[in-house]
Amino acid sequence: MLFVIDSNVYIFGFGFVKVPACSNLILTIIEKYNLHTLRISRRIVEEVRSHLSPEDFAKFIKVINILTKIDEDFVVPFEIAVKYEAKGFKPADAFIAAYTEWVGAIAGSCRDTAHRVPTFRRFNLPPVFRRFNLAD
């Protein structure tokens, strides 16, 4: 399964706010790396950065570099983001939705995106994902 995880899930996953499903989701992706693929955009990385100390951010980048590569923002076609803005998304949210659609993610962690990006499909997701409302 291809995942795009939004910044709030990483931030909750660190433990700033106790939401075990967020940490479990990331650990599941790490442990089941042969089953899942993680994608991340520079925008999400920058948002995570703004909540971490430089030392902790360096650790985060090491984890990301093991799991995936960072996609630069400019690779996402402008037209896709505009489509989401027209649907009422704020520009930054529209960009994340566009990125998710562009990579063809079939599962995501941002509730709005999961419900509104057309490439998403519903699967018989394991409990950790159901707890995250991805199966709704």
Next chain:
Amino acid sequence: MKNKDIKEAKRLWEELCKSVSKKRNPFAGMTKEEAIEAIRKVREKLWEEKFAVRH
């Protein structure tokens, strides 16, 4: 990806979580929804900064 890389990713992730738990929590006292709102404001601020730089 090699198994040792995955073990390293898991180790780093756990180290990161431990390190974060020892630092000042910017979301202390907030509910999940309030924290999401705070994160959203940071997102918008970063977006505006990026937009302002380009135009």
